[in-house]
Amino acid sequence: MIGDPRQRRRLLDAFPFLHGTPEEFRAEVFAQVTLVRLPVGQLICHDGAHCAQLPLVLTGTGRVYKLGENGREITLYRVHPGESCVVTTSCILSGRAFPAFAVCESAVEAVVVRPAEVRRWMATSEPWREYIFGLIASRLQEVFGVLDAVLFQRLDQRLMAYLLGLRETASGRDIHMTHQALAVELGSSREVISRVLKGLESQGLLRTTRGLIELLDIPALELRTREG
Amino acid sequence: MIGDPRQRRRLLDAFPFLHGTPEEFRAEVFAQVTLVRLPVGQLICHDGAHCAQLPLVLTGTGRVYKLGENGREITLYRVHPGESCVVTTSCILSGRAFPAFAVCESAVEAVVVRPAEVRRWMATSEPWREYIFGLIASRLQEVFGVLDAVLFQRLDQRLMAYLLGLRETASGRDIHMTHQALAVELGSSREVISRVLKGLESQGLLRTTRGLIELLDIPALELRTREG
DNA sequence: CGTCCCTTGGTGACAAAGTCACTGAATCGC
DNA sequence: GCGATTCAGTGACTTTGTCACCAAGGGACG
Known part of the structure; x- marks a missing residue:
């Protein structure tokens, strides 16, 4: 009551x-x-x-x-x-x-x-x-x-889409989240998330440091989540 | 009406x-x-x-x-x-x-x-x-x-479980189904299903011919779906 | 301040699964 | 019987998951 x-x-x-x-x-x-x-x-x-x-x-x-x-x-x-x-x-x-x-x-x-x-x-x-x-x-x-x-979707696309989705809730372009936490969200494993993030980093789309992901080129990220 | x-x-x-x-x-x-x-x-x-x-x-x-x-x-x-x-x-x-x-x-x-x-x-x-x-x-x-x-489950296990499930509905140990149809059921692709079936066949668990899968060793199949 | 420890992330080797292009064999309709 | 279609097999390659192990960062605490 x-x-x-x-x-x-x-x-x-x-x-x-x-x-x-x-x-x-x-x-x-x-x-x-x-x-x-x-x-x-x-x-x-x-x-x-x-x-x-x-x-x-x-x-x-x-x-x-x-x-x-x-x-x-x-x-x-x-x-x-x-x-x-x-x-x-x-x-x-x-x-x-x-x-x-x-x-x-x-x-x-x-x-x-x-x-x-x-x-x-x-x-x-x-x-x-x-x-x-x-x-x-x-x-x-x-x-x-x-x-x-x-x-049906590739992990890199799902990851980019997820990060972009977070950006709307979070402050600015900095995402405070560990690779493990991302893996849990997407149903993957830490190692794979690390690998994919490194790939995106080497393309200059983002930057990673311990516990932080900084989205650098948001327009490019948005483009890639839409295409194949 | x-x-x-x-x-x-x-x-x-x-x-x-x-x-x-x-x-x-x-x-x-x-x-x-x-x-x-x-x-x-x-x-x-x-x-x-x-x-x-x-x-x-x-x-x-x-x-x-x-x-x-x-x-x-x-x-x-x-x-x-x-x-x-x-x-x-x-x-x-x-x-x-x-x-x-x-x-x-x-x-x-x-x-x-x-x-x-x-x-x-x-x-x-x-x-x-x-x-x-x-x-x-x-x-x-x-x-x-x-x-x-x-x-979370391996495809071979899912496939075996599915085939065993069919057996209860179908007649005997013969399953009339194409690899493509199995792929659609399990959300995989034909080639992969073929590969897995061949693996099971080489272990003597079943036999495949065009459009037909014959379960040979049902107890062994049941065992494998339960274990890892 | 230094030591211990836990969290976080990186790496390499391998296995499982999906993709692509192509081939051949079985079957059906006529 | 013949051509078209369906069905299955194969090899090369990519993506993803797994395992074992290592290294750096950062706190807790004496």
Whole structure:
């Protein structure tokens, strides 16, 4: 239960779709939901687990990834404030095991919903349904995109595209990330990432130093991600 | 609209969950739904398309696959009688573009549902919701499984596992399938499949002739798919 | 300040998989 | 039977993953 008006306000702000719901539904949400805080690195769900509740993220981000037997891993998608892990939702609604791992990438504040309420609201609340379906579809597309990238795209292209994508979020042209972290994002291995980065460096497209990648020729990088 | 009692019977038999629904809901389904027949090879949905209706398969099977720029492709899952393509569902419910291709692998009879009804029934019918959620979750797991296989498993293992899986459906130990078809299933290329098959053949595990693969040592094959 | 240790990245050799160009063999339609 | 098409085999090469090992950078701490 969430009583504090400040916390209620934060919940409404993080999940705008709630504004479109009737007063009684919001009251129901406040009554049924619990606030939790999870530290960095906290494992939320592991492969094969059955999900006991659905977390709706208020602050922080979660990372959902696949882990191979050999230790390699790949990030499937992230769960940001205002979102929830729909794979969890689908597991709850169907009673199946979770097919991946989920971990707190930063400290996470979330409200958790019990499976019974998740199901009930699907029946009673149109906005809740819309919210969940939107998330399911967008995740599905992200995962399909990952599959496409892994199968059909060359690693140098994927790497360049990823670095360019980061640049929009990060400050300037400097990317603070280790080769290992990049490998985990793209589902590759550190050695290969190092090799590819060295190739790009020798073409003058970027510069690497310990823990830092500096994009030098952004227009050229953008060109190469588009072409073959 | 489906009036013919025979057709109504067939629909109920293909979708057992309908038996658990009230009389009025079944009447609604019969009233809103249209029967279609699609020939082999008919493209149902292409990448980037917006889905105009949801097909529920009565007979035949559809194949959903990803196609790369280079022409390579990979089968994601199949839609059998009693199922529907949930990616389509999710596209309909969220208004997003379809992120893959769907094609009739054999002649398909299906009933199609308009998006408005798909959405409405999500609100009004508990069994319909359960049916859709079950499908979404099972597909999600299949796609996650494909991703896992592609990223973390060796091709020879995947190939052996696939062949063994076929054996259960097919008759005896003979598998009638071209190398190209196997490549499409596993997201590889014909040449590589040929190479791997030759390797397995030289180990005495199977024998290949044009369009046919004969599994010789099934216990050994099963062993190898389990080990590293 | 120096030592230890952990993280990060570099390297070379090899294996697995994908690509390309070309060949030959089996099969089908007529 | 004959030509076209489908199916499979091959070799050379590239890309990617794996393994083992090394070296540099940077903290923790006495």
